[in-house]
Amino acid sequence: MEELKIGLVGTGAIGRTHIERINNTLQGAKVVGCADANVDFCKSVAEKYAIKAWESGEEMIASDEIDAVVVTTLDPFHEQYVMAAIKAGKYVFCEKPLAPEADACKRIVEAEMAAGKQLVQVGFMRRYDPGYNQLKKAIDSGKYGLPLMLHCVHRNYDAPGFTTSMPVENSMIHEIDVLRWLLGENYKTAEVVFPKTTRNAEGELRDPQIMYLTTESGVRIDVESFVNCRYGYDVRCEVVCEEGCLNLPEPANAMIRTNDSRVTPICHDWSERFPEAYNIEFQSWINACKEGRVDGPSAWDGYTAQVTAKAASKARDTQSVVEIKYDAMPDFYKK
Ligand SMILES: NC(=O)C1=CN([C@@H]2O[C@H](COP(=O)(O)OP(=O)(O)OC[C@H]3O[C@@H](n4cnc5c(N)ncnc54)[C@H](O)[C@@H]3O)[C@@H](O)[C@H]2O)C=CC1
Numbered sequence: 001m002e003e004l005k006i007g008l009v010g011t012g013a014i015g016r017t018h019i020e021r022i023n024n025t026l027q028g029a030k031v032v033g034c035a036d037a038n039v040d041f042c043k044s045v046a047e048k049y050a051i052k053a054w055e056s057g058e059e060m061i062a063s064d065e066i067d068a069v070v071v072t073t074l075d076p077f078h079e080q081y082v083m084a085a086i087k088a089g090k091y092v093f094c095e096k097p098l099a100p101e102a103d104a105c106k107r108i109v110e111a112e113m114a115a116g117k118q119l120v121q122v123g124f125m126r127r128y129d130p131g132y133n134q135l136k137k138a139i140d141s142g143k144y145g146l147p148l149m150l151h152c153v154h155r156n157y158d159a160p161g162f163t164t165s166m167p168v169e170n171s172m173i174h175e176i177d178v179l180r181w182l183l184g185e186n187y188k189t190a191e192v193v194f195p196k197t198t199r200n201a202e203g204e205l206r207d208p209q210i211m212y213l214t215t216e217s218g219v220r221i222d223v224e225s226f227v228n229c230r231y232g233y234d235v236r237c238e239v240v241c242e243e244g245c246l247n248l249p250e251p252a253n254a255m256i257r258t259n260d261s262r263v264t265p266i267c268h269d270w271s272e273r274f275p276e277a278y279n280i281e282f283q284s285w286i287n288a289c290k291e292g293r294v295d296g297p298s299a300w301d302g303y304t305a306q307v308t309a310k311a312a313s314k315a316r317d318t319q320s321v322v323e324i325k326y327d328a329m330p331d332f333y334k335k
């Protein structure tokens, strides 16, 4: 079967890692064109990978040179390119979040339903991480009883340009999606509190933040976001069950004995922490596109995550506990 010809919009940090993995590691597809608002930089990326640089992302998406689309622009511009892909009837992988606003996610859902075929996958890659899959297998086994509490940490070394809404709506959106997937249920309430703010936070950013979620069955979750921790990239998830406690595995880095000490390096950023998850996610997406289906996180998952994030943002801004209300999932999205 012919290779899937992919057009990628957004040749920034993660966009380039996705070109690298699709063209040099994975099977069955090639990124053959790219576009970006920064046209000159886009041309330099296109030259590096010997692919076509397009002045317009929409023109690239509409072209018969492209079979499928990857969107890796900044969050506010996801919608325009996802919509262009739906209009062209092409499969589209959109990095998380689907869109910063729940209304925009709903517009995408409605456009996809009107097109009559699921085309959209959202880049919630932690569902593909072997570590999170070990947690899910252990929970689903029932060996340890029911989950009661989850204690999570999502720390970045730094996060240039972050504003106070982004720890929830851009960063902890990962936990919002993966924990819903892990536990197999939606949330009921959200709350966000501010510990003491680090002097390393830019401008008005409140950092760290702690988000508290309760699920429909009463599981209590706390997620700490610290996007300027200044020691590395640190993601943890502890699931406390009735008869056992499950911890997300950390990368097995060698311990180094030096200078009268023992040192075990940790990751510096997302690209080092989850390389396998990204590769499994994209190989699965390529295979599904070639078989004419979407089997990853859908536009409805993207919408549900953003509804949750917006409830958490309301809780943060009002310093209150907010009850979360979800629309019923349309049959269109039921597996
Ligand atoms: N799944 C994951 O773990 C991660 C996901 N992401 C997501 O990937 C996306 C990109 O993030 P980064 O690569 O870190 O950002 P970046 O800032 O490195 O790259 C964004 C690119 O988008 C381009 N751009 C901005 N507006 C545009 C427009 N209107 N049309 C076309 N191009 C435009 C910029 O010129 C830039 O090249 C974000 O949505 C982010 O949430 C980022 C890091 C990790």
Ligand SMILES: O=C1[C@H](O)[C@H](O)[C@@H](O)[C@H](O)[C@H]1O
Binding pocket: 156, 170, 171, 174, 227, 270
């Ligand atoms: O998706 C990501 C990364 O996974 C980081 O952990 C987040 O903090 C970052 O904001 C986001 O783009």
